[in-house]
Amino acid sequence: MIQEIAQWIQQCAKAPVALAVVTACISTFVHGSGAYALDEDDLQRLLETGECPGCNLQGADLRRLDLTGVNLEGANLKKANLFYTVLDGANLSGTNLQSANMAYARAIPLITDAMDETGESVVIPAQFIGANLASALMNYADFSGAEMMEADFEEAYIFKTQFVGSQLQRTNFEITFVHDVDLTDANLCGSTYWGGNDYRRACNVPVSDLEE
Structure with missing residues (x-):
């Protein structure tokens, strides 16, 4: 500056x-x-309605808030503080979370009271599809079952975080600090990791399709 x-x-x-x-x-x-600073009206809108797609929440202090099921698609949360924030079933697809503090955050599927055609409860996964998580702090967080396809984790700090059953296809983990992370049953098909290599194991599509 x-x-x-x-x-x-x-x-x-x-x-x-x-x-x-x-x-x-x-x-x-x-x-x-x-x-580019925090828009206080947008913050109030989020807290009152849970609907704030495209909002400007840069640097917002959202620590320890329960933001279950909120819609923040395409919002600007750059450098926001999401320490211990609950984001179960939330939509943060296309959101800018660059340099955000997501330590101890939780973004697991939301089990609703609604029933599907089989009589099972409707489950809404947390969504970070195409989100920018570059340089984000993500230690001790839980993203189990989250949809994070095509997300960018470049230079993020990810330590003791859970991605159990998460959808991580075509994500960018290049130049990312990843240590002691639980990726059990996670789908990493086509993701880019250290050295620019593509992760191809357990892919459900032919390798040739990934290269198009």
Whole structure:
């Protein structure tokens, strides 16, 4: 941030203008940056309705909240604090969770009171399809049964986290710290891991289809 402000000052100072114009340049930069900060109205909407697709919740403090079944599809949760947050059955597909704190978070399937045609309870998995989880902190979390296809975990810190039965097809684990993680029955078909290699075991589609 400091370097970016300095660059703006230098750019403004190159023009034959007075100090007032330089000040205006700085003001423009600061207010422009603020456009990406947390939108308090969006936060209130999430807390009141549980529906906030596309919302701007950058840096939001959502620690220890029960956000079961919320819709945050395509939302901006960059650098948000989701420490111990419950996200069972929540929809975070396409969400930006870059550098978010998801330590001890839980995002397991939600068993509803509704019944399907066979008389079984309808189960809604937590969804992170195509989510950006780059550089996220994900230690001691539980994503068992979550749908996380095509998610990006690059440079994320994942320690003692559960992905039991999770759908992790075509995910990016390249340059990711992964240690003591439970991937029992997880589907990793086509995921990219260390060295840029594709995970091909237990794939339900031919290798040729993965390469198209």
